[in-house]
Amino acid sequence: MKLTEEQIKSNWDEFIGYIDTYISEPRKNALKAFYEKYAERIALMPAAHKKEYHNAFPGGYIEHVNRVIQAALKFNQIWFEFGVYKNYTTEELVFSAMNHDLGKMGDEQNEAYIPQTDQWRKDKLGEDYKFNDKLEFMSVPDRGLYLLTQHGISYTKNEMLAIKLHDGLYDDANKPYLMSYMPETKPRTSLIFIIHQADLMAARIEFEREWFPKLYGENLENKGKGSTLKSDKKTNIKTKALGNIKSEGLKNVMQDFFND
Ligand SMILES: [Fe+2]
Numbered sequence: 001m002k003l004t005e006e007q008i009k010s011n012w013d014e015f016i017g018y019i020d021t022y023i024s025e026p027r028k029n030a031l032k033a034f035y036e037k038y039a040e041r042i043a044l045m046p047a048a049h050k051k052e053y054h055n056a057f058p059g060g061y062i063e064h065v066n067r068v069i070q071a072a073l074k075f076n077q078i079w080f081e082f083g084v085y086k087n088y089t090t091e092e093l094v095f096s097a098m099n100h101d102l103g104k105m106g107d108e109q110n111e112a113y114i115p116q117t118d119q120w121r122k123d124k125l126g127e128d129y130k131f132n133d134k135l136e137f138m139s140v141p142d143r144g145l146y147l148l149t150q151h152g153i154s155y156t157k158n159e160m161l162a163i164k165l166h167d168g169l170y171d172d173a174n175k176p177y178l179m180s181y182m183p184e185t186k187p188r189t190s191l192i193f194i195i196h197q198a199d200l201m202a203a204r205i206e207f208e209r210e211w212f213p214k215l216y217g218e219n220l221e222n223k224g225k226g227s228t229l230k231s232d233k234k235t236n237i238k239t240k241a242l243g244n245i246k247s248e249g250l251k252n253v254m255q256d257f258f259n260d
Pocket of ligand 1: 064068100101199203
């Protein structure tokens with residue numbers, strides 16, 4: 001996937017538009033100043049370093065974040081229709097979605113993802129980017145919260161928890177927050193689950209968009225209504241598709257799909 005310069009610019013304008021629309025003063029100014037300071041870096045960042053992950057191309061980060069914001073606003077409506085208590089505000093919802101992956105930018109001096117220089121890793125492992133080893137280790141949520149604090153951007157407890165826990169139970173460190181069985185120690189805001197759900201869906205859609213056309217070509221049907229693959233064509237496609245995948249990890253994933 002490759003975004004044009006116009007798409008990158010328009011995604012950036014959309015992103016800044018969410019600050020204008022949903023974030024209130026006084027932190028609106030600080031947040032805008034932060035994003036304007038790092039505009040070029042953030043607008044061009046990928047969302048991941050490896051092709052098999054999601055949106056690992058220039059501009060992929062903001063494209064992903066915009067999708068998470070849109071999805072969070074939609075999921076918010078669905079949860080509300082199903083009777084959720086409004087234990088968070090719309091501003092908290094958008095702020096959390098907007099900054100959930102901020103830690104992926106790295107720190108003030110060092111970008112987290114830099115172009116891969118090892119041709120073998122590019123070809124065999126699909127890594128167009130690599131982690132910058134000048135950067136001290138921090139989890140993505142921790143670094144994101146640290147960056148906000150360092151730039152004088154305040155956040156509420158709900159926002160802190162939604163950003164911290166956005167990977168849900170995919171991150172073992174989140175278990176004490178999410179696997180409590182005592183009513184009084186369970187999360188007190190549904191915002192955590194809505195942001196996780198929005199991020200999960202966005203990342204999955206980005207993965208499908210990148211890989212399904214390569215794997216199934218003209219056999220993809222009903223895009224947008226749940227893609228389906230004609231079962232009688234599965235066997236023929238299997239050999240071709242699996243033969244084209246270089247990553248062993250992805251091969252295993254797709255092998256499971258074909259075995260279903
Ligand atoms: Fe994300």
